[in-house]
Amino acid sequence: MRAASGLSGHRPFTWLIVVAACSASSKGPDQATVAPVVATVAPVVVPAAPAPEGPPGVKVTLQEVGLEASSLDRTADPCVDFYQFACGGWLAKNEIPADRARWGRFSEIDERNKAALKELLEDDAKGTATDPAAKKLGDFFASCMDEAGIEKAGLASVKPLLDKAARVKDKRSWTTALIELQKAGIDVMWSVTAGPDAKQSSNVITQLDSGGIGLPERAYYLDAKYKDKLDAYAAHVGKMLALAKSPGKAEDVVAIETALATVSKTPVEQRDVPAAYNPTDLKGLAAQAKSVEWGAYFKALGFAPSAKINVGSPKFFAAIDGLRAQFQPAQWAAYFTDHALEAVADTLPAAIDDEHFELQKALTGVEKRPERYKRCIDATTAALGELLGKQYADKAFSPAAKQTASTLVDAIVQSMHDDLASLDWMSPETKQIALAKLAKIVRMIGYPDTWKSYAFAVKRDDYAGNALRASTFETHRQRAKSGKPYDRSEWEMNTFTVNAYYEPSANNTALPAGILQVPFFGADRGIAANLGGIGLVIGHELTHGFDDQGALFDAEGNLQNWWSPEDKAKFDAKGTCVADQYSSFEAAPKSFVSGRLTLGEDIADLGGVKMAFHSYRTLRAGAAKQYVADGLTEDQQFFVGVAQAWCDKDRPAEIQRRLAVDPHAPPKFRVYGALRNLPEFATAFACPLGTPMHPQQACAVW
Ligand SMILES: [Zn+2]
Numbered sequence: 007m008r009a010a011s012g013l014s015g016h017r018p019f020t021w022l023i024v025v026a027a028c029s030a031s032s033k034g035p036d037q038a039t040v041a042p043v044v045a046t047v048a049p050v051v052v053p054a055a056p057a058p059e060g061p062p063g064v065k066v067t068l069q070e071v072g073l074e075a076s077s078l079d080r081t082a083d084p085c086v087d088f089y090q091f092a093c094g095g096w097l098a099k100n101e102i103p104a105d106r107a108r109w110g111r112f113s114e115i116d117e118r119n120k121a122a123l124k125e126l127l128e129d130d131a132k133g134t135a136t137d138p139a140a141k142k143l144g145d146f147f148a149s150c151m152d153e154a155g156i157e158k159a160g161l162a163s164v165k166p167l168l169d170k171a172a173r174v175k176d177k178r179s180w181t182t183a184l185i186e187l188q189k190a191g192i193d194v195m196w197s198v199t200a201g202p203d204a205k206q207s208s209n210v211i212t213q214l215d216s217g218g219i220g221l222p223e224r225a226y227y228l229d230a231k232y233k234d235k236l237d238a239y240a241a242h243v244g245k246m247l248a249l250a251k252s253p254g255k256a257e258d259v260v261a262i263e264t265a266l267a268t269v270s271k272t273p274v275e276q277r278d279v280p281a282a283y284n285p286t287d288l289k290g291l292a293a294q295a296k297s298v299e300w301g302a303y304f305k306a307l308g309f310a311p312s313a314k315i316n317v318g319s320p321k322f323f324a325a326i327d328g329l330r331a332q333f334q335p336a337q338w339a340a341y342f343t344d345h346a347l348e349a350v351a352d353t354l355p356a357a358i359d360d361e362h363f364e365l366q367k368a369l370t371g372v373e374k375r376p377e378r379y380k381r382c383i384d385a386t387t388a389a390l391g392e393l394l395g396k397q398y399a400d401k402a403f404s405p406a407a408k409q410t411a412s413t414l415v416d417a418i419v420q421s422m423h424d425d426l427a428s429l430d431w432m433s434p435e436t437k438q439i440a441l442a443k444l445a446k447i448v449r450m451i452g453y454p455d456t457w458k459s460y461a462f463a464v465k466r467d468d469y470a471g472n473a474l475r476a477s478t479f480e481t482h483r484q485r486a487k488s489g490k491p492y493d494r495s496e497w498e499m500n501t502f503t504v505n506a507y508y509e510p511s512a513n514n515t516a517l518p519a520g521i522l523q524v525p526f527f528g529a530d531r532g533i534a535a536n537l538g539g540i541g542l543v544i545g546h547e548l549t550h551g552f553d554d555q556g557a558l559f560d561a562e563g564n565l566q567n568w569w570s571p572e573d574k575a576k577f578d579a580k581g582t583c584v585a586d587q588y589s590s591f592e593a594a595p596k597s598f599v600s601g602r603l604t605l606g607e608d609i610a611d612l613g614g615v616k617m618a619f620h621s622y623r624t625l626r627a628g629a630a631k632q633y634v635a636d637g638l639t640e641d642q643q644f645f646v647g648v649a650q651a652w653c654d655k656d657r658p659a660e661i662q663r664r665l666a667v668d669p670h671a672p673p674k675f676r677v678y679g680a681l682r683n684l685p686e687f688a689t690a691f692a693c694p695l696g697t698p699m700h701p702q703q704a705c706a707v708w
Contacts, residue, residue, distance in 0.1 A: 061639045063632035071635045072524070072531025073646050077653060085693035085700060089677045092649030102655050105377075107370035110654030110673060115504045115523050123383050123502065126397050139393045142464050146389055146476075149469040150353075150382035156469055157355045161250070163471035164350045171342035172252060174335045177297070183342045185306045190474055191481035192349040193217050194342060195266070196322065198307070200487040202511040203314060204283045207563035210487040211285075212304075212311040215318030216270045220259075220348060222369065222667045224267035227260075236260070238368040242361065246347050247340065249358050254340025262333055262341045269325040273667055274602045279558050282318045283565060291315060295326040308482060312489040349477075352381070353470040371657030387500060389476035392458040395501035399453040403501070403519035408452040411522060414536075415449050418544045421620040422613075425708060431580075436573040440552065443561040443568075447551055448494060448514035452522075453501040494563075506543050508550035510559040515547040525651045532633065534640045537622035538647020542680075545621075546614030549708055553609040554581050583705035584608050587683075591675045594661050604671045611680040613708035615648060619686055641690035649677045 068075040079094020090097075102109040129135075130144030131151070149155070161168065170186040173179055187194045197217040203209045219227070221239055226232040244256035275281070291300045294317065304311045317323055333341075351362030363375055375381065387394060426432075426440050462479040464472050487493075494512040499505060502520040509515070517540075524531070526539035550556045557577065560566045569577065588608050589601030601608070622644050635643055654673035656664065661672065671679065681687045681699060688700035696702060 060637050061632075061634050063634040063639070066633050066635050068635045068638065068643075068646075070532075071633065071643055072528050072535035073635065073638075073643060074525070074650055075636055077650055078646070084691045085688075085697040088645070088681055088687075088691075088699050089649055089652075089674045092646045092677075093653035096650070096653040097655065100653075100655060102657060104373040105375055105380075107366075107372040107660035108654065108656045111525050111651050112504045115521070115526075118523070119502050119504065119520060120380055120383055122402065123387075123394065123398070124379055126394065126401070127383060127386060130397075139396070142460065143386060143390055143393050143397070145464045145466040146472055147382055147386045148466050149464070149472050150385050151378060152467065152469065153356070153378065155467050156353070159468065159470060160355060161470075163468055164346070164354070164474065167346055167350075167474070168250065168252075168343060171346045172254075172339050174339040174342060176335065177330075180330070180335070180338055181298070181303065181306075183338070185303065187342060187346055187349075189307055189478055189481065190346075190349070191477040192345055194345045195326070198485065200312070200485050202492045202563065203285070203316070204279070204511065204559075204565040205285075207511045207559075208492055209314075210312070210490050210492050212315045212485070212488040213318065214291075214315065214323065215282075216266070216322035218266050218345070219263045219270065220345070220365075221263070221267075222663055223273055224270045225272070225666060227264040227267040235368060239365065242365045242368070243344050245361050245364075246344055246351070246358070249361060250343065250347050252340065252343045252347075254336070254343050256340075256344075258333070258337035258340045259344045262329075262337060265325075265329055265332065266322075269319075269322045269329075271319055271322075273669070274600065277555065277603065277606065277669070279555050279565060282316075284317045284320050285314050286317055287313055287315060291317070291323075294320065294323045297327045297330050307485065309485045309488060350470060350474065352385070353473045369659060369663055371659035385473060387502075389473060389480075390460050391500045392454070392497075393460060395453060396457050398502045399519060403452050403522075407519070407522070411451045411517060411527075412449070414540065415451065415517065415544050417621045417625060418541060418548060418617050419444065419447070419449075421617045421624065422545070422548050422708075425617060425620065429708075431576050432573050433570055436568070436570050439561075439568045443513065443551060444548070446513055446561040447508075447548065448512065450495070450497065450514060450516040452517070452519045454497045455495060506547050508547040508556065509563075510551065510556045511563040513551065513559065513561060513563045515544075515550075517544065517547070525647075532635075532640075532643065533625050534622055534643040535647040537618045537625070538644040538649075539651045541618030541621055542611075542614045542648055542651070544614070545617035546610040548617065549610040549613030550606065552613070552708060553606040554578075555606050577707070580705065580707040581605055581609065583703075584612065584679075584707065587703075587705055588671055588675070588679055591671065591679065593665055593672050593675060594658065597662065597665055599671045599675055600665065604669055607670045607676075608679060609707050611676050612683055612706065615680045615684055616706075616708065618648075619644060619684065639690065641686065645681060645687055645690060648681065652677050 074096070076099070077093060077096035079090050079098070082090040082094050084091040100109060106113060127143060127147040130140045131148040133141070133144060135141055135144065167186060167190060171183050174183050184194060188198060195218040197215045199213050200210050201213045203211045220243070221227060221235065226235055240256045240260050243259045247254045247256065286294070288300050288311070347358065348362060351358050366372055422444055423441060426437060426444060429437065432440070460476070460479065462475040464475075492512070494514055497516055498509065499507060499516060499518050500520070501518050503518045504520045506517045506521055507515065521543065522540065526543060527536050557569070558565055558567070560568050567574075585601035585605045585608075587601070588599045588604055591599040593599055626640065632640060638646060652673040656672065664672065670676065682701055683704045683706060685704070687693070691699070693700035
């Protein structure tokens, strides 16, 4: 995400759209080296209905084409539950590890990458390197691994911050506490960052939005269905305050956050892009929230705001004066203290660190913490991501691999071009503009061309201080972009991250080296398996340029309508078809997917799988032989490749949390939704009309 990678987990609203609301960092050594796209196996032929003795073609095994026979459940009917058919074996033999709330293919790669990052960081931490980057990484990692040192240091490094938080007596000290915490990237009251001006994307402007709650979203405070979570939260906050010997009361923290939640947007409302564009200036801001001296506020934060300032949630800012008057200084002191503590807790002695983890347990169902070294990899990644990313890229991702991945992306762009050009519902005028936008998408592959530097002190014996300095530095780096030109080449994900993204304001897409691994990609896999895996990911990201949000931005990344009214009406109706269908998916008993929350991701999945399938067909066109893998035709292999990249298990609490906040449907329903709406799937498996995987009414946007 563009926003400051602060110590706390809050993420202000951003345009950034990822393929999976996924996982921490990771790093992929072996597998990451990409291979020739038009590799080894596989021909293309439209499969007829399978003959009794099986389809014609050269007989090979699933393993030889890069798919997993053991992950299949051959007893499942692919026309009824294809996810079970492709993933049933995997589901039967995988349990969610105690330290994970979700376990799937992204997590598997993440674990693999962590092993490689561990090697790099342990090497850095030996202290023998002369390279300053290696020394910085090594010292940071070592400071995190030093549990005895952390116990001994106690709260010393964070005490000045906690003191400021606790010392709220009047309006002035309230502002001081707010500013000190926000400087450190801690989420209190509202978020303040910088990002492209939605309507003039070459300029970066200051962006303000709602913030300051400790639970995942507003409904946790306001909807009775989350009462057990709110109770657990209140108990946890009470323990945190007691551990820090604060006189603050948990009920005051909950009361303030409930008031903030009441004036915050729902996750669906947050997806309304035009509603989040409310440019103003310092004067306008002063009119919205009179009790803050905004000029002095920005000065104290240490950066000059842009002349134009965007307020994401005017309703929230209009409520600030009232909120400040509604609560007493002691209540605010409790609120600020708790937020500061939660943000730094995992750098502190075990008693506080462990209590902080209790909240994650309650919210996600996760049972135990990851091993120390894994937590320290994540912390080092959050603090010094591109230093580690460079070490990773140097070791694991060759220029040849980058070239090969580029070829793949080009093939899918071509498919998307052909698809757009042949759409029957769009007028030629709108189509021309869409094609021009597609042609302008900047494709970033593997790793950035230039690397960030990290100008803050790292001490081998001061983990809490290191983390605080890192967060303060990164937060300021982001805010200081205010008023500057937008750098479209900057990466918003780490090189080793198992994910990908499209950024509407930049009209660019990034495919980090970290995801270019099995089961998404492998040098020796067949084309069908690779295009089902990474092909879908690439197609998904490109389609984001044309999902319900992306379609609001033009080729330059400006929020500007380029649609004729008739075409836009047809596009919106197609989106409604998708949203209604996904809203009927029951992800847990009586809990349904929120089709309006997941609409952008669902459109991207539907388009992505279609582009990937057409690319695979093109790459296999004219092949001399067709390969049949353990009885599966090449088309069938493609679809198994799609599903096997998304095999996944979630804990019940995690399913509930994600249904509330995650713009992605659960993986099972992403596969189900994407494939049942694609006619080529029904053909490949000869699914009769009316079966779950071949519904009477299918939806298609692109
Ligand atoms: Zn996405």
